[in-house]
Amino acid sequence: MIGSNVQMRALRQVRYVPAFPPHGVFISYRREDSGPYAILLKEHLSKHFPDVPVFMDLDSIEAGIDFAEAIESAVSSCVVLVALIGRQWLTITDEEGQRRLDNPDDYVRFEIQTALERCVRVIPVLVDGARVLRLQQLPADLQKLARLNALEMSYSRFEYDETRLVATIEKVLASPAESPAG
Numbered sequence: 001m002i003g004s005n006v007q008m009r010a011l012r013q014v015r016y017v018p019a020f021p022p023h024g025v026f027i028s029y030r031r032e033d034s035g036p037y038a039i040l041l042k043e044h045l046s047k048h049f050p051d052v053p054v055f056m057d058l059d060s061i062e063a064g065i066d067f068a069e070a071i072e073s074a075v076s077s078c079v080v081l082v083a084l085i086g087r088q089w090l091t092i093t094d095e096e097g098q099r100r101l102d103n104p105d106d107y108v109r110f111e112i113q114t115a116l117e118r119c120v121r122v123i124p125v126l127v128d129g130a131r132v133l134r135l136q137q138l139p140a141d142l143q144k145l146a147r148l149n150a151l152e153m154s155y156s157r158f159e160y161d162e163t164r165l166v167a168t169i170e171k172v173l174a175s176p177a178e179s180p181a182g
Helices: 002-015 031-048 067-076 107-117 158-174
Strands: 024-028 078-085 121-127 151-153
Touching: 024 031, 024 067, 024 107, 031 078, 031 121, 031 158, 067 078, 067 107, 078 107, 078 158, 107 121, 121 158, 151 158
Parallel strands: 024 078, 078 121, 121 151
Antiparallel strands: none
């Protein structure tokens, strides 16, 4: 009886250990706001890190797959989430005129919230002159995003800005022992 209790405890502990440590990159963006940057960045990151999965919703989720489950799984398998934030990111509204970021079911909000909760390194990237986020602009579960140091990315300096982002991602990928929360 004692042996079986020890085995049961061991099995419960093993169940929560992931088979492989997270090692991917997740690109979070709003199509209306920074879609072209997301596509270009995915292509460049995939070439620069050929052995690292780079997740982006358009080509990473197969037809017939639950979108929320796929996002949660992808965020869980990543050590870095790149949050592309354009000038309209905060203000884009849904069909009823409500700010999408205020909807708990908004996918961009869900992606970033999941990453923050799971201590995935979130790198805010301000696209084409987007302003630094302020705490009061964000829902409570995303307010940490306003405290994270952001990088900038613009059309006129894309190569330079992308190089800085890649260097940051390289550091995070190279140091899995460190806490990825950032």
